Amino acid sequence: MTYQTIKLEYFDEVALLKFTRTSVMNSLSIEMVKEVLDAFTAIRENSAIGALVISGEGKAFCTGAELNPEFFMGIDGKSPAESLDYHMQYYFNQWIEQLENFPIPVIIAMNGVAAGAGVGIALAGDITLAAEEAYFILTFAPKLGLIPDMGTSWFLPRLIGTARTKAITLLGEKVSATQAEQWGLIWKTIPKNELLDEALKIAKKLASLPPHIAQHIRNTYSSANENTLTQQLNYEKDLQCQLIQTPAFMEGIMAFTERREPVFKR
Template identity: 45%
Template sequence: MSHVLYELENGVATLTLNIPTRLNPIAMDLQVELRDTLARVADDRSVRAVVLTGAGKAFCVGADLSAILGGADDGDGKAKGSLGTQTAEWMQSLSNPLIEAMHALPVPIVAAVNGAAAGAGVGLALAADITIAARSAYFYLPFLPKLGIVPDLGCTWFVPRRIGAARAMGMALLDERVSADQAERWGLIWAACEDDLLLLEAQKIAERLARLPAHAVLEARKAFEASAQHTLSEQLHFESERQRELIDKPSFSEGVTAFLQKRAPVFPGR
């Protein structure tokens, strides 16, 4: 059985994490399949947006701890290095490239968090460009209070950028679940909605994103990342240099023409 289900309709690819009996842990097999599926999306120019969700009652409950603990032995009783060393190597060869692949995907991603997003599942949800959640969903970082390890899969990068250092520290240290409604109030996610409307809302958002200029999501990611490193003067210069290139693209001409003609712009795909 596939650990990642794939469906394409009207230019929107829906990717569903599919280990529902175990609440969709981010197991190694699932990570491999998800990376392969993202590569499929990147290669298919008919795809213009992605919805990422989970099957069953959870979005993703994070690391498969039983598999990590079992990995210290190669089957014949011989250690393959410390558990920490193995885990770091797994992350650097598989998990980290997965998050980087999401962040580099040439189409926007909508995460539809249908239940618990815990541990590394939070990083997966926040690696999307737009994150929405069912009202029954929650976000939980048990790394330090339960295991004595730092949040990973990008949590320490995404969380403070979305909600600031104070709330990020609270999430990391206080061992509390953040409800979907609280996450919406804080700005951790775009919106919370009724459980039975989650996928419908995600599809609507994805279809809106699919109508954007093909380069829009990559430009938005780069611009906001640059702003975190720049002074105001440096960022103003960055913006003007991007306009130097983007105003000469067909999408700008189409946008201006559509505005003058009082119609919605129609942008070509990738």
């Protein structure tokens, strides 16, 4: 399918989704979110694809929602709040929830600034890489009197703690890619001209993992945030007992005994 606001390409077993609204710094429109969700469906339905890379074209990764009349006047007879409620529930929030439950690993290649809701998107992958000149900035509170959304309020304190999260949210100060790496907000910084190649290289490696292991890893660490140690130990035990019966584990054992790399089937 031909898209107007994004580009979807395939490199063997890796899907590359890029934001292409460069004239507006890859800000989010309803059309763009719909196209992203459609692309997610196409990727999930393609059994040959084992990893997804998300990046942007131009100077920005994503600068959050486009502040057009839909956001402060409402549409289709709805008030601004009613319109926003509908679009967040059925479109914007679906983006983050689908990534959290994506059946394959997701790599974010942050080519430039991630602002506003773009911060949530940048943190929603399994591995986030950033170009050396990229940065994060939360403009919700100091510029608009709003709170962070698209999962930002969930991701940030878990990654960098409450003190740093509140400070950068209230002050609206930039967090450079280098600082983000030092804080543990992202995996690593990469020279911009090497960013996409590195992301695709990592994606190819992740595509060779056993099917659905990325989802199991996400669920395991998410449950650890809520469980007691005893509960988490039992969670690990129960899931491990399931996974040890899978073809992936048997292939891993055979590869180990035969001194070769495992070849997992999707």
